[in-house]
Amino acid sequence: MRTHEAVFSHAVEQLRSARRVVVFTGSGISAESGISTFRDPLHGLWAKFDPAQLATPAAFRKDPALVWGWYEWRRAQVARSVPNAGHRVIAALRQCVPDVVVVTQNVDDLHERAGSEGVIHLHGSLNAARCFACARPWRLDPCDGGEATATHLEPPRCSHCNGRIRPGVVWFGEELPQAPLKDAINAAKACDVLISIGTSGLVYPAAQIPGVAQQQGATVVHINTQPVEGVDDGLLLGTASEWLTRLLSAAFGQSVGH
Numbered sequence: 394m395r396t397h398e399a400v401f402s403h404a405v406e407q408l409r410s411a412r413r414v415v416v417f418t419g420s421g422i423s424a425e426s427g428i429s430t431f432r433d434p435l436h437g438l439w440a441k442f443d444p445a446q447l448a449t450p451a452a453f454r455k456d457p458a459l460v461w462g463w464y465e466w467r468r469a470q471v472a473r474s475v476p477n478a479g480h481r482v483i484a485a486l487r488q489c490v491p492d493v494v495v496v497t498q499n500v501d502d503l504h505e506r507a508g509s510e511g512v513i514h515l516h517g518s519l520n521a522a523r524c525f526a527c528a529r530p531w532r533l534d535p536c537d538g539g540e541a542t543a544t545h546l547e548p549p550r551c552s553h554c555n556g557r558i559r560p561g562v563v564w565f566g567e568e569l570p571q572a573p574l575k576d577a578i579n580a581a582k583a584c585d586v587l588i589s590i591g592t593s594g595l596v597y598p599a600a601q602i603p604g605v606a607q608q609q610g611a612t613v614v615h616i617n618t619q620p621v622e623g624v625d626d627g628l629l630l631g632t633a634s635e636w637l638t639r640l641l642s643a644a645f646g647q648s649v650g651h
């Protein structure tokens with residue numbers, strides 16, 4: 394296994410000559426903005442809440458107000474948060490590399506608010522609700538960030554069919570939206586460097602993306618505060634903001650993202 398220094402200097406060198414870079418993110422990129430990850434044993438969402446009661450179509454059928462209220466609480470948490478240095482460095486990368494594709498598993502909009510464009514959302518978005526019955530999109534009221542805790546909230550009703558409005562996120566047991574997944578795989582196949590940040594790599598098919606890039610000969614670097622399942626080389630252990638700032642500064646100059 395290579396040392397941090399060896400992984401870091403190889404990544405810097407590859408980034409300098411890269412024409413296509415994929416940045417693949419999980420909830421860890423938003424942790425420094427105060428948004429909970431999923432699997433942290435103490436503070437992760439799935440340590441406090443049962444995904445079977447909140448993140449499946451069956452859960453929504455059983456108790457729509459519980460599920461809608463929980464996602465509205467999360468939308469409020471995101472509205473109260475601001476992008477951190479990690480999001481900003483990723484957005485600044487497109488000034489340094491000709492083609493940058495950001496692929497995220499996150500349902501927040503912090504990459505966009507930091508300035509990244511064309512972000513591929515593999516698991517949907519908190520801001521893209523639709524009808525549970527007829528799938529027509531629903532325009533959500535802007536969120537003022539007011540909800541401090543999750544409470545039961547009746548979902549709005551579809552103006553076309555009177556069906557209940559559901560959050561626009563992918564739930565357990567549901568397929569990922571095919572177009573974003575295809576675009577993400579194509580970007581991974583074509584890239585020179587893939588940086589995977591803040592993901593446990595446990596949820597498929599999203600978790601296959603770094604492996605797709607690796608199989609095509611790309612340099613793959615993982616940034617995580619914890620060891621990552623299945624990754625025995627190419628890991629930079631530490632926070633996203635710390636390593637992204639160091640990587641981009643070393644590759645392209647001091648001022649990237651600031």
Ligand code: OAD
Nearest residue numbers: 419420421424430431432498591592593617618619632633
């Ligand atoms: P997880 O909670 O599984 O993993 C978050 C990862 O981020 C962990 O490996 C942490 O060690 C790491 N981490 C935490 N803080 C960090 C920081 N400041 N810098 C770098 N890394 C940090 O979240 P995801 O991998 O995103 O799916 O979870 C994948 C999917 O599982 C989510 O998209 C969601 C969830 O169920 C759906 O909702 C469909």
